[in-house]
Amino acid sequence: MTNETRVVRSNEPAESRSDKSKSARSEEEQRIWQVLEEARQNVKRLTKRELEAELLPSDLLSFRLKQR
Amino acid sequence: MTIEPRGYDYPHQGIRVVEFPASFSALFPEPTGLTEDVWPPTQIDYLGFYLNRLGCKAVMIESHYVDRDFVDDVALFYSRSLRGYPNHCQRLHFFSEGFAEDQWRALIRSANHGGHGGATEYLQERYLGFCVVRPLPGSLIGRTVLKTFGPTAADGSRREYGSIRDYVIHVAGFRLRVEGLAFQQQDQGVSACATAALWSAINKVAPMEGLPVATPASITQAASRYFLAGGRALPSEGLTVDQICEATRSAGLAPVVVRGLALEQARAQVYGYLTSGFAPVLALQPLNRGGDGHAVCGVGLKLGDVLPQHDPQIHFRDGATAVRAIYIHDDRLGPYAIADLTSYTLSARDIVPALTIRWPGEPGEVETSILRALVVPVPTKLRLTVARMRGLAMAIGEGVGRLLPDLDRQVEINCRYRLSTDYLALAYGFGLSDDGAQTLVGETVLSRYLGEIQISGPNGPLFDVLLDATETQANPSVLACVRRAHLQGPSEAVVNSIARRLGTTLIA
Numbered sequence: 124m125t126n127e128t129r130v131v132r133s134n135e136p137a138e139s140r141s142d143k144s145k146s147a148r149s150e151e152e153q154r155i156w157q158v159l160e161e162a163r164q165n166v167k168r169l170t171k172r173e174l175e176a177e178l179l180p181s182d183l184l185s186f187r188l189k190q191r
Numbered sequence: 192m193t194i195e196p197r198g199y200d201y202p203h204q205g206i207r208v209v210e211f212p213a214s215f216s217a218l219f220p221e222p223t224g225l226t227e228d229v230w231p232p233t234q235i236d237y238l239g240f241y242l243n244r245l246g247c248k249a250v251m252i253e254s255h256y257v258d259r260d261f262v263d264d265v266a267l268f269y270s271r272s273l274r275g276y277p278n279h280c281q282r283l284h285f286f287s288e289g290f291a292e293d294q295w296r297a298l299i300r301s302a303n304h305g306g307h308g309g310a311t312e313y314l315q316e317r318y319l320g321f322c323v324v325r326p327l328p329g330s331l332i333g334r335t336v337l338k339t340f341g342p343t344a345a346d347g348s349r350r351e352y353g354s355i356r357d358y359v360i361h362v363a364g365f366r367l368r369v370e371g372l373a374f375q376q377q378d379q380g381v382s383a384c385a386t387a388a389l390w391s392a393i394n395k396v397a398p399m400e401g402l403p404v405a406t407p408a409s410i411t412q413a414a415s416r417y418f419l420a421g422g423r424a425l426p427s428e429g430l431t432v433d434q435i436c437e438a439t440r441s442a443g444l445a446p447v448v449v450r451g452l453a454l455e456q457a458r459a460q461v462y463g464y465l466t467s468g469f470a471p472v473l474a475l476q477p478l479n480r481g482g483d484g485h486a487v488c489g490v491g492l493k494l495g496d497v498l499p500q501h502d503p504q505i506h507f508r509d510g511a512t513a514v515r516a517i518y519i520h521d522d523r524l525g526p527y528a529i530a531d532l533t534s535y536t537l538s539a540r541d542i543v544p545a546l547t548i549r550w551p552g553e554p555g556e557v558e559t560s561i562l563r564a565l566v567v568p569v570p571t572k573l574r575l576t577v578a579r580m581r582g583l584a585m586a587i588g589e590g591v592g593r594l595l596p597d598l599d600r601q602v603e604i605n606c607r608y609r610l611s612t613d614y615l616a617l618a619y620g621f622g623l624s625d626d627g628a629q630t631l632v633g634e635t636v637l638s639r640y641l642g643e644i645q646i647s648g649p650n651g652p653l654f655d656v657l658l659d660a661t662e663t664q665a666n667p668s669v670l671a672c673v674r675r676a677h678l679q680g681p682s683e684a685v686v687n688s689i690a691r692r693l694g695t696t697l698i699a
Contacts, residue, residue, distance in 0.1 A: 159587075160589075170578075173456050186563060188383070
């Protein structure tokens with residue numbers, strides 16, 4: 124058995140693109156990611172309360188359920 | 192003289208059919224003695240009311256039926272009583288068309304002459320479910336599975352029973368099926384309300400994982416093995432939340448416990464778990480009865496329209512706001528009882544979620560309870576909670592609402608779990624390209640249960656975010672984003688960028 128050398132090719136797109144259009148797309152993507160980050164910060168106050176509900180006080184764990 | 196022979200005889204089997212009586216309780220003889228509670232018990236009245244609304248016309252009475260749950264109760268508890276409780280029960284089957292005893296006999300004759308398939312079909316089309324009647328004077332209602340009401344309520348709201356499943360029934364050589372969730376009354380010997388509620392919840396989830404359904408006796412035993420803070424294990428004096436968790440683990444499942452802090456938060460939790468098919472045990476603190484709590488099992492949801500966003504700072508709508516009420520199994524009442532989910536003001540700074548249980552036929556009589564917690568038995572490998580899934584869903588929904596102005600405050604988020612096998616089968620209807628379908632079904636590794644965040648617009652779903660539910664954090668646990676039919680045009684490029692930010696690609 125011999126070791127084969129594999130050639131790793133760069134993942135270039137088939138069509139040629141100018142640097143300018145790549146840069147523009149990148150800027151647009153950066154803007155989208157920035158909005159997404161702002162969105163994440165904006166909903167933190169909503170998600171905080173839902174995560175708090177997963178913290179269990181001991182009085183809840185010993186709450187007895189026995190009604191007839 | 193010889194001693195009297197005892198225990199050699201087999202019990203008698205008899206199957207007869209009677210017309211559904213005007214008063215269902217007339218089928219049940221009142222026990223002798225001065226009973227503690229009123230007769231007939233509320234559960235029998237409730238069943239009569241429910242069956243009447245289902246359109247029940249005939250009752251088939253099977254005089255001998257061995258019920259797995261009751262046999263376990265007998266082995267653990269009743270076999271040691273002075274009274275010789277039999278180990279078998281009776282079983283009632285309900286049908287939506289009246290047929291008399293002679294018609295039943297004709298059906299057997301027909302089946303015996305090549306018409307077995309037709310006779311089965313006749314019975315199946317009219318079958319509404321069954322009720323096991325235990326030989327316990329005060330707690331007759333054993334395992335009961337009945338059909339649910341249809342998908343649309345009289346007021347136009349939708350009914351969605353997420354936690355029902357198929358049950359197969361064999362009677363007189365006919366194989367019938369009914370879709371519902373098992374209910375039973377607490378017997379006050381082996382089980383209390385919490386045992387009955389947890390047993391119902393496990394009835395749904397255990398078969399999904401190939402696990403045996405724990406019996407009430409095994410639940411009570413498991414619950415009291417390590418946690419017995421006070422009182423005795425048998426007769427059951429109820430379970431604490433801790434004990435419910437222990438019994439859930441003992442059944443091979445994992446308990447997710449979530450406090451009820453506010454209406455919005457509790458509603459979202461109930462919605463997430465119930466639409467995924469995981470029945471929650473709801474721990475209630477009744478307002479008019481101090482001290483101990485009460486447990487019921489959530490089975491389904493009554494849904495209205497999704498509410499518009501009232502917070503001017505937020506740009507999406509929450510699908511969970513459609514929840515109006517929960518269908519519950521309340522062992523003091525019966526199966527599929529309706530409970531409105533509301534807020535209750537304890538003090539100016541303490542507004543808590545509450546359930547108002549309505550008693551059938553008596554619109555004025557209600558019981559309001561604070562929803563203290565949900566205990567949800569889930570498969571052990573399902574580690575991602577609804578709260579964590581919603582954290583990511585809200586960020587994405589908010590982002591889409593800001594990035595796509597046409598959808599501002601119209602974007603809707605919905606979170607649920609789904610088996611990946613079910614998701615892949617559904618995906619063939621998403622209108623994906625051939626390459627997209629190939630990528631999703633043939634080249635994407637998915638966890639057994641997916642956390643599914645669905646982002647929708649006013650016309651329908653835009654895209655799904657699929658999460659690895661074996662992880663504890665929602666991000667980075669994104670396995671794929673999948674385009675849905677209503678995501679078109681330039682919006683697709685925006686969602687593609689969102690997908691890249693989530694560490695994945697948009698499968699289109």
